[in-house]
Amino acid sequence: MNKVIGIIIFSFIFLGCKEKNTDKNKPDLKTEFNQELADELERMVEIDQIVASNAFPPEKYSHLTQEKWELFKDSVYLKNQKRAKEILDEFGFVGFNLAGENGSRNFWLIAQHSDHNPEFQKEVLVEMKKEVDKQNAISTNYGLLVDRVNLNTGKAQVYGTQVTYNMNNGQAYPKKLADSLNVNKRRKSIGLEPIEEYLNGMTEMHFEMNKENYLKKGITKPILYETN
Structure with a gap:
């Protein structure tokens, strides 16, 4: 139950986090906005939120036993993470200029929920820091992922978000x-x-x-x- 509550909480938190741009550190406007990628990330997060927010099968999945629901949840996280890895390899961390603030946030959330693969999460952190430094990604979400990765790898949190x-x-x-x-x-x-x-x-x-x-x-x- 606590794990589910934690996931819901983090999903709630990220909705309110916004990053301010300065003239000195504006995103690279030469990057072409990718609406197809933004839409794909939106779809990925829609199913992510269904599995992350339900400890038991919701009505749409009521035909599944609890065991099969857990397996389905794991399959969603794994599928999303594999696709996110492909996106990371092609584009780096998805910044505001590539997929908008929502798209950037959605990519982060998929990484945040990829606890089964902390090595991938660490890869995301490296690339995300580059975009945060350019104010092209949400710095507060970076902190959330730092703490998540640290705990997943046996280290102490830095920001106390978990x-x-x-x-x-x-x-x-x-x-x-x-x-x-x-x-x-x-x-x-x-x-x-x-x-x-x-x-x-x-x-x-x-x-x-x-x-x-x-x-x-x-x-x-x-x-x-x-x-x-």
């Missing part, structure tokens, strides 16, 4: 995190809000999704961190 929950009270807290005292400086450098605000948002969402269970425990509202 969370889990205290199931006794529902409060979110970051998974393994390096240098927690300076995490807000690192978060600010890529445009993320202070970690206390972030964790409170995750806590509130988790509480609402599991409200009935927490009410049974006598917890009537989310337990939040103090913020400045």
